[in-house]
Amino acid sequence: MPWYRDLEPADLVPGALAVGWLGREHTFSTGTTREEVFRRLRQLFVDPFQPLVTAGSHGCTLCQFEPERRGTANLFVPGQGVIYVCPELILHYINAHRYAPPPEFCEAVLKCPDTRTMEYKKLFLANGGRSLLHQRKTPVTYVLAPGVEREIVRLFASDDVDYVRTRLAAQELPMDQHAPPPRVHIAVIWLSKGDRTRFDHELNGASGDWRDTLGAAGLANSDWREVLMRRGVDLSGFEAP
């Protein structure tokens, strides 16, 4: 599951603020959460309205040895001029790991109508949900090559792997046939050196013009396959001119 600081824009769901996207390697606020907030959240997760489908099921990484809970759904909670998005695992984080979500989010949860009602839809649209709905058109373009997947897992912290994967798959690159995605993907990954901020920077750069990206990673010349092989990356099966 991607990690976000609470109330940071969740760029996997543009237009929404993240709450409860925790990860083992990051601190989070703890304390007592009002039980009614927990119970209301649980009700809302019975049938959450999910205008955007985000990929896959995620296990809790805070559990010491193995995840006791997994989650797939996300919930959108309208606040004061904002939409919060929280993952299903937030219930487990509160109950088992004493996670304390931000107070403004708790207030919004208590005020949140059932998700299938007109009242919910009105609140959702009035507080920023409209722009969020428009994101649905964004196509997810690339299936990542196995060699790319392996480099992500090798170089990034486990909390960041899904984030990197999802962004690479969704970020359209201005490609012509001479530089299809896997080569550029590897270049972005190498230049990021496992650092998420740097990854965002490199991916933004590559989405404008990837030639500098390839150059900086040493993959601009015709020997790029050999360079990859020397570093243990096998992109065979991927045809390029």
Ligand SMILES: [Zn+2]
């Ligand atoms: Zn856990």
